[in-house]
Amino acid sequence: MSDALFATLQQLLGAAHVHSSDEAAQYLTDKQGRYTGQVIAAVHPANTEEVAAVVRACVALKAPIVVQGGNTGLMAGATPDASGRSVLLLLDRMNRVRQVDTDNDTLTVEAGCILQHVQDVARAAGRLFPLSLGAEGSCTIGGNLGTNAGGTAVLRYGNTRELTLGLEVVTAEGEIWHGLRGLRKDNTGYDLRDLYIGSEGTLGIITAATLKLFPQPLAQATALLAFDQLAQAVAFLSHARAGFGANLTAFELLSADCLALLREQFPDGPQPFKGASQPWFALIELSDNHGEQHAREAFERVLGEAFEQALIADALIAESLAQSEALWLLRENMSEAQKRAGRNMKHDISVPISQVVAFVAHTDAVLQQHFPGVRNFTFGHLGDGNLHYNVAHPLDSTVEAHMAQYAELSAMVHDSAHAHGGSISAEHGIGQRKVGMLGRYKSAVELDLMRRIKQALDPHNLLNPGKVLEVQP
Amino acid sequence: MSDALFATLQQLLGAAHVHSSDEAAQYLTDKQGRYTGQVIAAVHPANTEEVAAVVRACVALKAPIVVQGGNTGLMAGATPDASGRSVLLLLDRMNRVRQVDTDNDTLTVEAGCILQHVQDVARAAGRLFPLSLGAEGSCTIGGNLGTNAGGTAVLRYGNTRELTLGLEVVTAEGEIWHGLRGLRKDNTGYDLRDLYIGSEGTLGIITAATLKLFPQPLAQATALLAFDQLAQAVAFLSHARAGFGANLTAFELLSADCLALLREQFPDGPQPFKGASQPWFALIELSDNHGEQHAREAFERVLGEAFEQALIADALIAESLAQSEALWLLRENMSEAQKRAGRNMKHDISVPISQVVAFVAHTDAVLQQHFPGVRNFTFGHLGDGNLHYNVAHPLDSTVEAHMAQYAELSAMVHDSAHAHGGSISAEHGIGQRKVGMLGRYKSAVELDLMRRIKQALDPHNLLNPGKVLEVQP
Numbered sequence: 001m002s003d004a005l006f007a008t009l010q011q012l013l014g015a016a017h018v019h020s021s022d023e024a025a026q027y028l029t030d031k032q033g034r035y036t037g038q039v040i041a042a043v044h045p046a047n048t049e050e051v052a053a054v055v056r057a058c059v060a061l062k063a064p065i066v067v068q069g070g071n072t073g074l075m076a077g078a079t080p081d082a083s084g085r086s087v088l089l090l091l092d093r094m095n096r097v098r099q100v101d102t103d104n105d106t107l108t109v110e111a112g113c114i115l116q117h118v119q120d121v122a123r124a125a126g127r128l129f130p131l132s133l134g135a136e137g138s139c140t141i142g143g144n145l146g147t148n149a150g151g152t153a154v155l156r157y158g159n160t161r162e163l164t165l166g167l168e169v170v171t172a173e174g175e176i177w178h179g180l181r182g183l184r185k186d187n188t189g190y191d192l193r194d195l196y197i198g199s200e201g202t203l204g205i206i207t208a209a210t211l212k213l214f215p216q217p218l219a220q221a222t223a224l225l226a227f228d229q230l231a232q233a234v235a236f237l238s239h240a241r242a243g244f245g246a247n248l249t250a251f252e253l254l255s256a257d258c259l260a261l262l263r264e265q266f267p268d269g270p271q272p273f274k275g276a277s278q279p280w281f282a283l284i285e286l287s288d289n290h291g292e293q294h295a296r297e298a299f300e301r302v303l304g305e306a307f308e309q310a311l312i313a314d315a316l317i318a319e320s321l322a323q324s325e326a327l328w329l330l331r332e333n334m335s336e337a338q339k340r341a342g343r344n345m346k347h348d349i350s351v352p353i354s355q356v357v358a359f360v361a362h363t364d365a366v367l368q369q370h371f372p373g374v375r376n377f378t379f380g381h382l383g384d385g386n387l388h389y390n391v392a393h394p395l396d397s398t399v400e401a402h403m404a405q406y407a408e409l410s411a412m413v414h415d416s417a418h419a420h421g422g423s424i425s426a427e428h429g430i431g432q433r434k435v436g437m438l439g440r441y442k443s444a445v446e447l448d449l450m451r452r453i454k455q456a457l458d459p460h461n462l463l464n465p466g467k468v469l470e471v472q473p
Numbered sequence: 474m475s476d477a478l479f480a481t482l483q484q485l486l487g488a489a490h491v492h493s494s495d496e497a498a499q500y501l502t503d504k505q506g507r508y509t510g511q512v513i514a515a516v517h518p519a520n521t522e523e524v525a526a527v528v529r530a531c532v533a534l535k536a537p538i539v540v541q542g543g544n545t546g547l548m549a550g551a552t553p554d555a556s557g558r559s560v561l562l563l564l565d566r567m568n569r570v571r572q573v574d575t576d577n578d579t580l581t582v583e584a585g586c587i588l589q590h591v592q593d594v595a596r597a598a599g600r601l602f603p604l605s606l607g608a609e610g611s612c613t614i615g616g617n618l619g620t621n622a623g624g625t626a627v628l629r630y631g632n633t634r635e636l637t638l639g640l641e642v643v644t645a646e647g648e649i650w651h652g653l654r655g656l657r658k659d660n661t662g663y664d665l666r667d668l669y670i671g672s673e674g675t676l677g678i679i680t681a682a683t684l685k686l687f688p689q690p691l692a693q694a695t696a697l698l699a700f701d702q703l704a705q706a707v708a709f710l711s712h713a714r715a716g717f718g719a720n721l722t723a724f725e726l727l728s729a730d731c732l733a734l735l736r737e738q739f740p741d742g743p744q745p746f747k748g749a750s751q752p753w754f755a756l757i758e759l760s761d762n763h764g765e766q767h768a769r770e771a772f773e774r775v776l777g778e779a780f781e782q783a784l785i786a787d788a789l790i791a792e793s794l795a796q797s798e799a800l801w802l803l804r805e806n807m808s809e810a811q812k813r814a815g816r817n818m819k820h821d822i823s824v825p826i827s828q829v830v831a832f833v834a835h836t837d838a839v840l841q842q843h844f845p846g847v848r849n850f851t852f853g854h855l856g857d858g859n860l861h862y863n864v865a866h867p868l869d870s871t872v873e874a875h876m877a878q879y880a881e882l883s884a885m886v887h888d889s890a891h892a893h894g895g896s897i898s899a900e901h902g903i904g905q906r907k908v909g910m911l912g913r914y915k916s917a918v919e920l921d922l923m924r925r926i927k928q929a930l931d932p933h934n935l936l937n938p939g940k941v942l943e944v945q946p
Contacts, residue, residue: 103707103827104858105714150658156719159658161667162635175918182825184857185632185899187621187671188911189941190923194634194667198660215715234576241578242688245762246629246719289718290774301763352655354576384657385577423659430661438662445648449930450663456929457922468662 001061002040002084008057009041009087017044017093027068027088030076035432037080039066042088048168048176048207051089055205056174058087064462065089067201069143070114072135074346075431077147077200077467091142094207098180100125105213106165106182111142111206118211127213130157130249134335145206148198150427152331155383156249156287157214159427161197166210169196172203172458182210195453200429201464203457217287220249221295222324223303226278226314231357233280236311237382240284243302247295250285251383252331258379262330265337270326278313282382283331334379334388342399344377344392345406347413351422353385360387363416367391371409374402386426389413414441430468438469474534475513475557481530482514482560490517490566500541500561503549508905510553512539515561521641521649521680524562528678529647531560537938538562540674542616543587545608547819548904550620550673550940564615567680571653573598578686579638579655584615584679591684600686603630603722607808618679621671623900625804628856629722629760630687632900634670639683642669645676645931653683668926673902674937676930690760693722694768695797696776699751699787704830706753709784710855713757716775720768723758724856725804731852735803738810743799751786755855756804807852807861815872817850817865818879820886824895826858833860836889840864844882847875859899862886887914903941911942 009018021028024042029035040063045051058065064086068078080086091112099108102125109118115136122129131144133151143149144160145167157163166181169192179193196204227233233253240248256279263271273281288295299317306312318324338344351359360378367374373394380387391409393402414424418441425434439447450469454461461471482491494501497515502508513536518524531538537559541551553559564585572581575598582591588609595602604617606624616622617633618640630636639654642665652666669677700706706726713721729752736744746754761768772790779785791797811817824832833851840847846867853860864882866875887897891914898907912920923942927934934944 101825101827103711104825105711106825148660148664150660154657158635161664162631171918171922177918177922178916179919181896182827182894183823183896183899184627185623185823185854185859186896187623187900187902188896188898188907189671189903189915189919190676190926191621191634191664191667191671192919192922194664195926198664203663215718217718238576238578243762245688245690245760247762287718289716289720290771298763350656350658352574352577352579354574354655381658386658421655423654423656423661425661426656426658427660434661442662443651445644445650446652446662446665449644449650449665452929453663453668453926456925 005057005061005063006041009043009054012053012057013043013045013050021084024088027071027090028080030079031072032074035076035079036082038082038084039080039086039088040084042090044090044093046093048170051170051205051207052174052176054087054089055170059174059460059462062460062462063087064465066464067091067205069140069146070135070138072139073143073147073431074428075433077429077431078143079432081466089205091140091207097121098208101182102127104182106210107213108180108208108210109141110208111140111145113141115139115141115144122213123216126216128216129211129213131160131163134332141209142206145197145209146200147429150381150384150386152250152252152381154381155251156246161194163212164193164197164209165212167193167196167206168208169204169206172463180208180210200431200468202454202468203463215289217289219288219292219295220324221286221299222318222327223284223299224272224316224327225282225284225312226273226276227280227282228278228313230280230360232311233282233382234353234356236306237353239306239311240302243305244286244298247286247288247298248284249287250283252283253382254281254283254330254379255279255377256281257375258334258377261337261341261377262333265340266333269333270329272316272327276314283327338377338390341392343403344390345403345409347389347410348426348428349389349413349417349422349424350384350386350426351417351420355420355422356382356385356387359416359420359422363389363413366412366416367409370412371405373397432467435467435470478530478534478536479514482516482527485526485530486516486518486523494557497561500544500563501553503552504545505547508549508552509555510559511555511557512553512559512561513557515563517563517566519566521643524643524678524680525647525649527560527562528643532647532933532935535933535935536560537935539937540564540678542613542619543608543611545612546616546620546904547901548906550902550904551616552905554939562678564613564680570594571681574655575600577655579683580686581653581681581683582614583681584613584618586614588612588614588617595686596689599689601689602684602686604633604636607805614682615679618670618682619673620902623857623859625723625725625854627854628724629719634667636685637666637670637682638685640666640669640679641681642677642679645936653681655683673904673941675927675941676936688762690762692761692765692768693797694759694772695791695800696757696772697745697789697800698755698757698785699746699749700753700755701751701786703753703833705784706755706855707826707829709779710826712779712784713775716778717759717771720759720761720771721757722760723756725756726855727754727756727803727852728752728850729754730848731807731850734810734814734850735806738813739806742806743802745789745800749787756800811850811863814865816876817863818876818882820862820883821899821901822862822886822890822895822897823857823859823899824890824893828893828895829855829858829860832889832893832895836862836886839885839889840882843885844878846870905940908940908943
């Protein structure tokens with residue numbers, strides 16, 4: 001069967017675009033090196049019709065289909081299983097920009113476009129495509145759509161879901177849904193678009209999207225703020241939202257321990273607030289449609305009021321683009337700083353913003369009780385209630401001993417997020433890493449609804465099986 | 474069977490909350506008086522558990538369930554059929570505000586809350602709930618969710634879908650999905666929320682929602698602008714989006730014929746631009762988080778640039794709240810002005826903004842060719858590409874003769890919207906009025922996907938049958 005399918009795929013796409021497992025090894029291990037799969041073939045279709053033909057060929061032989069973008073996901077959602085029964089679908093040849101429509105403020109791109117390229121195309125048209133995240137130089141817009149990627153601009157512009165007007169999708173039967181609509185309003189039936197977004201390739205294969213564009217801000221202003229306590233940061237967030245309105249485009253929290261780690265791992269990097277005693281900091285960004293001076297005045301007004309009302313302890317306002325970039329470098333270096341310091345346990349949780357203080361206090365305390373000495377490196381998108389609640393080994397223990405306790409420790413963090421009305425995966429998705437955890441946090445009713453939808457749209461469970469949802473054969 | 478179900482419902486809810494068809498006559502005809510239904514009973518459950526119990530009782534006897542909010546819909550989506558086999562579910566007793574969370578900027582309300590009450594509760598908490606539409610004094614948030622209502626603030630804040638974080642839903646089996654999450658980011662499975670929103674009660678019954686709140690703007694500025702041609706208005710929209718950013722909160726188009734109709738029907742009302750020769754006008758609103766003076770300066774700057782670049786022909790800036798209200802009255806009176814002038818054919822279409830000019834030119838010409846003398850009253854939400862493309866009878870003919878041609882004329886308008894990449898229902902939904910039209914504009918693939926979802930979530934077709942989608946028994 002495998003040989004027959006391989007030959008069929010070669011006929012459909014040309015031999016140059018169909019590779020064996022051995023030839024495709026670079027795609028078969030997830031970014032973090034936790035999972036490695038095997039496939040019948042890895043294929044690179046040139047267009048939507050070829051994707052549909054691949055799906056039909058796979059369906060005919062009941063071969064599962066795994067779609068992969070830039071392979072930057074953290075949940076191994078794009079890594080096939082080890083059975084060797086699957087076909088891996090790579091959309092790197094589908095990287096065309098189909099339309100730039102500045103009057104409609106939309107961009108239609110194929111799924112294989114690298115996110116940074118999409119940003120660049122928007123900028124060249126005098127517009128902003130605001131989705132922005134660490135992996136933007138290698139992740140694809142198809143992957144962003146499949147996982148409903150978040151990032152640092154969600155506070156103002158929303159997740160990938162909110163940035164998308166239309167989709168083109170190949171169904172589990174290998175048919176094409178032409179849903180590339182550039183409409184702000186369209187109430188003509190069920191919202192298929194949002195069902196596919198975030199479904200991680202388990203309901204259909206997204207091949208293209210029509211995305212929203214925004215005006216390019218004329219100026220941006222950045223500041224790093226210090227807070228005497230986390231509750232002060234939450235109160236300031238409300239103040240800033242009221243004072244800046246939609247011009248508040250980032251609100252990134254960093255604990256004092258995060259800043260210390262950055263100083264330690266990047267001794268030549270920026271060292272703001274060195275010696276400061278505050279436990280929490282936030283990087284905020286203001287975008288302005290008028291200009292530099294206007295942005296600066298807004299900053300002075302709103303931060304001035306905040307000082308008067310004791311909503312911030314200290315503030316460092318970037319006076320130049322270079323200073324602004326130095327402040328952003330702190331946030332951008334967090335991933336690398338942690339990597340250099342050795343592995344730690346990452347948790348991508350969200351809670352209602354009103355629960356952030358209670359969540360952190362409770363979870364910190366529970367962990368110290370059960371795992372004395374563990375060190376928290378908590379940072380993230382406070383404006384979205386999304387914290388990267390990362391936990392490193394006690395200094396008197398080893399990374400290995402710490403990581404061996406992943407299951408118990410993570411369950412405590414996730415239980416706490418859940419108990420505070422939160423989510424165990426704010427922006428990273430479920431993939432295969434968290435698929436076994438869903439049963440603990442989703443009700444039987446919700447899991448049943450999800451299974452019904454999966455069964456309805458992918459009755460043979462051929463689209464990315466084993467991801468998002470456990471389906472009984 | 475009917476008698477048995479009536480008795481069961483009385484037991485479940487108390488006799489005072491279960492009414493016969495005759496007693497419930499006020500709920501059985503749609504707002505426009507086009508459809509009248511019959512029911513076994515109209516019931517007023519007190520809470521979500523009672524809704525679930527009603528659904529289970531109906532399912533046991535295979536009685537369809539129609540949910541109705543304020544009965545303000547234009548597509549008769551909440552009117553039961555004439556078979557007398559259905560139960561009408563009225564959620565007017567479920568009108569509690571469950572939570573106001575200002576730190577999280579969310580509000581949790583039951584589906585029976587009147588939209589204006591939701592706005593008022595937000596305002597009392599110092600926040601804005603931006604959904605705003607003509608029927609806000611009597612429509613319910615449950616109805617807004619069921620139809621994904623739009624309105625005049627979509628340009629800035631989005632449709633009801635974009636304003637909703639979480640839902641509580643009673644399923645077709647009478648189970649409760651507790652999805653009232655107040656999270657900005659949550660990527661843990663399929664997007665059930667958005668599937669229920671806009672499904673017009675055909676997939677589940679929305680009983681409560683967690684909604685987004687926004688800062689109350691400190692100031693608002695209004696202007697009525699005149700354009701030499703429609704293309705100029707579209708070009709100015711881009712300019713205004715760039716110059717005002719998210720502070721541009723309304724962009725409502727009115728044709729010169731609309732202004733003339735308003736003058737005719739409201740001779741004591743405001744008469745701006747009387748005698749002006751421009752064919753198109755737009756009411757724009759700017760919201761500001763700083764203050765009056767700041768808003769005025771932004772207006773002067775952006776409108777000044779627009780004059781220099783010949784993007785507007787004339788402008789009337791409201792100098793006081795009274796003047797602002799007078800300008801808004803024009804837009805708000807459009808519905809009543811048309812009613813006073815006699816019935817006309819209403820079309821709630823949307824197209825990409827870049828297609829608005831071509832759509833209007835093409836459709837106007839086609840109609841004049843086939844129905845000489847018909848009069849266009851085109852207005853709507855240009856910022857969303859959503860036009861109320863309304864067509865009145867020729868002056869040398871009668872309303873009755875004109876309305877008799879609804880099917881042919883509307884098909885031309887809808888065909889044109891479709892040909893321009895648009896939608897035949899931008900914000901009014903499908904209900905029963907447009908259900909027969911979908912087959913003409915949706916592909917077989919899309920209709921099949923919708924039917925699979927309907928079948929998966931409502932296998933016995935008991936939830937609002939005959940609405941949105943035609944399902945073969």
